[in-house]
Amino acid sequence: MVRGVRMGMGRRRFLAAGAVAVVAFDPIGMRWSAHAAPGDLRVPDLDGELVTDPAALAEAAEDYGQIAHRTPRAVLLPGSVRDIAVLVGFAHRHRIAVAVRGQGHSTFGQAQTAGVVIDSRPLSAITVSGRTAVVEAGATWGALIDAALPHGLTPPVMTDYVGLSVGGTLSVGGIGGASQHHGLQVDTVRQLEVVTGTGELVRCRRGDRLFAAVLAGLGQYGLITRAWLDLVPAPASARVYKVTYTRLSDLTAAQRTLIRDGRFSYVEGQLAPVDGGWAHILEAVAYYDTPPDDTAMLAGLPTGQVEIADLPLRAWLNRVTDLVDAIRPLKLPNPWINLFLPDRATDRFVASVLADLTPTEVGGGPILLYPFPRKRVSAPMLRVPNSDVVFLLSILRSVPQDDALVRTLLADNRAMYEKSLAIGATQYPIGSIPAEPGDWARHYGARYPQAVLDKATYDPRRILTPGQGIFR
Ligand SMILES: Cc1cc2nc3c(=O)[nH]c(=O)nc-3n(C[C@H](O)[C@H](O)[C@H](O)COP(=O)(O)OP(=O)(O)OC[C@H]3O[C@@H](n4cnc5c(N)ncnc54)[C@H](O)[C@@H]3O)c2cc1C
CATH class of the missing domain: 3.30.465.10 (Uridine Diphospho-n-acetylenolpyruvylglucosamine Reductase; domain 3)
Structure with a gap:
């Protein structure tokens, strides 16, 4: 039985007022235009629109990171899935780079290209x-x-x-x-x-x-x-427990206990600057229809300062939406670094990072630290360290528009990444780590030959998603 609900935005809602649809492509100058000139190729019929108006190009040339900017030649507002197949087929034949942009929350140009950006927002059913x-x-x-x-x-x-x-x-x-x-x-x-x-x-x-x-x-x-x-x-509701520790080792010990016995629905953690030091905050959430027993939920954990709050599930899942949506228009640079650390080296590595990190280098962004068991990860392209338990360390820097500071922080990200490689860490590639030759082969390790083969099979002209900088 289909219990169905179909939701989606109007396909044409995204076409900006005054935008002119593209009908022709000049394969020599690699230019798209609204009028065909002699020698131009006709763009295949589309259900949506291919546009070149400045507003659409400018939006596709930036992302949440506000660090990388590459302007595409055109943006596809697809009217159907078929449009994506048609456009990519055309791009393949004429060696045009293509990237999908979803919500553009990358931080280092991962969804950008000088070719064509496909704005996926109209396809939202x-x-x-x-x-x-x-x-x-x-x-x-x-x-x-x-x-x-x-x-x-x-x-x-x-x-x-x-x-x-x-x-x-x-x-x-x-x-x-x-x-x-x-x-x-x-x-x-x-x-x-x-x-x-x-x-x-x-x-x-x-x-x-x-x-x-x-x-x-x-x-x-x-x-x-x-x-x-x-x-x-x-579940109907979420009971949110925040336990603040003065010591990093108490936080990670509590997190290890919780993911071993699985008593909470959700386990994360944050590191926040306080008076020249750091607060280590466990964030653990019990989803419930019947309220949980707080004593049982916190039993056996290191003692810390406890705060408990209840929220309806939707409000909990939406907890940072308004904040993120308010910050984004400020266009602050966000030179993020996200690392997956092996359990055995996590405490030492994080302590050394915190010892060197000043509040200025983090800005208003949070620092996340939380573990998950490696056995839950089945996707082979997601590269995590060889460790039963893996910690995510995310330094979500959000800093003033200061080019020199951003350059320094990108160099810091690079140095921290290299230091993490020495302990067997990998990067979660959503951040802003300047790449160097050999990075991706090392990142994929034993999977790299398969990745190269898959690229040759599924994208032989290497047109897809160049902003990731993997197959140059
Ligand atoms: C405020 C904020 C909070 C975040 N929180 C988390 C979090 O809690 N957990 C987490 O894991 N990540 C988190 N992220 C990172 C986020 O998951 C990634 O940056 C994600 O790629 C962003 O999704 P997007 O729709 O904005 O993608 P985009 O930035 O538009 O694209 C990201 C990459 O995916 C490619 N892509 C997009 N759509 C497709 C598609 N349909 N097919 C193929 N490739 C595609 C793009 O070309 C690009 O390379 C967060 C990011 C931000 C800014």
């Missing part, structure tokens, strides 16, 4: 059927929650900020406090519909080579157009 949601890639996780909750369902893993696109997080991983139980968002996908770098529209599922390549594949092997996602029963 959601259908809920049984315990599965079929979601077009441009839908946000927040929209999916809104579609699933009336059915008493929710996605098993949510990112902290839910204004990210489904295609965007499935291309990188999608981690959150529930990853201790369910893995990353890529581990909750049943099936994908993908446009490969030759313009072929393909469905794939677990066990298929393309499925393994595309999930957390950083847009290199195919563009996700639709995903079939697991849903789980939604």
Whole structure:
């Protein structure tokens, strides 16, 4: 039985007033235009629009990081999944670079290209059927929650900020406090519909080579157009426990205990500057229909300063939405670094990072630190350290518009990344770490030959998602 709800934005809503649709391409000058000149190629018929108006190009030339800026020659506002296949097929034939931009929350130009940007936002339909949601890639996780909750369902893993696109997080991983139980968002996908770098529209599922390549594949092997996602029963409320410790070792000991016994639905943690030192804050959440016993929930944890609050589930999942949406228009640089650390080296590494870090180098952004068990990760392209327990360390710097400071922080990110490699860490590639030759081969390790083969098979002209800088 289909228990369906279909939500989606008007396909044409995104066409800016006064924007003129492109009809021709000059293959010599690599230019798109609204009028065909002799020698130009006709752009294939599209259900949506290909545009070159300055507003659309300017939006596609920036992202949340406000550090990298590359202006595309055109932006596709797709009217259908077919449009993406048609455009990529055309781009393949004429060697034009293409990248999808979801919500543009990358921090270092990962969704940018000098070729054509596909704005996935018009493709945002959601259908809920049984315990599965079929979601077009441009839908946000927040929209999916809104579609699933009336059915008493929710996605098993949510990112902290839910204004990210489904295609965007499935291309990188999608981690959150529930990853201790369910893995990353890529581990909750049943099936994908993908446009490969030759313009072929393909469905794939677990066990298929393309499925393994595309999930957390950083847009290199195919563009996700639709995903079939697991849903789980939604609890009514969230009880949020914050326990502040003066010592880092108390925080990580508490987190290790909690992910071992799994008593909480969600486990994260933050490091916040206080009076010349750091507060180490456990954030653990119990989802409930019947309120949990606080004494039992906190039993056996190191003693710290406890705060407890209750929120309806939707309010909890939305907890940072207003803040992020208010900060973004300020266009502050966000030179983020996100590392996956092996358990055995986490405390020492984090302590050494904190010893060198000043509040100025973090700005207003938070620092996250939380663990998940490696066995929950099934996507082979998501590279995590060889350790039963892996910690995410995210330094989400948000600093004033000061080019010299940003340059310094990018160099700091590079130095910290190199230091992390020595302890067997990997990067979660959503941040701003300047790349050097050999980085990606080292990042993928034993998976690298397969990645090279997959690129040659699915995107032989290397047109997809150049902003990741993987296959130059
Ligand atoms: C405020 C904020 C909070 C965040 N919180 C979390 C968090 O809690 N957990 C977490 O894991 N991450 C988090 N992130 C990082 C986020 O998951 C990634 O940056 C994600 O890629 C952003 O999604 P987007 O829709 O904005 O993608 P974009 O920035 O638009 O794209 C990201 C990359 O994916 C590619 N891409 C996008 N859509 C597709 C598609 N359909 N097919 C193929 N490739 C595609 C792009 O080309 C680009 O390379 C956060 C980011 C921000 C800014």
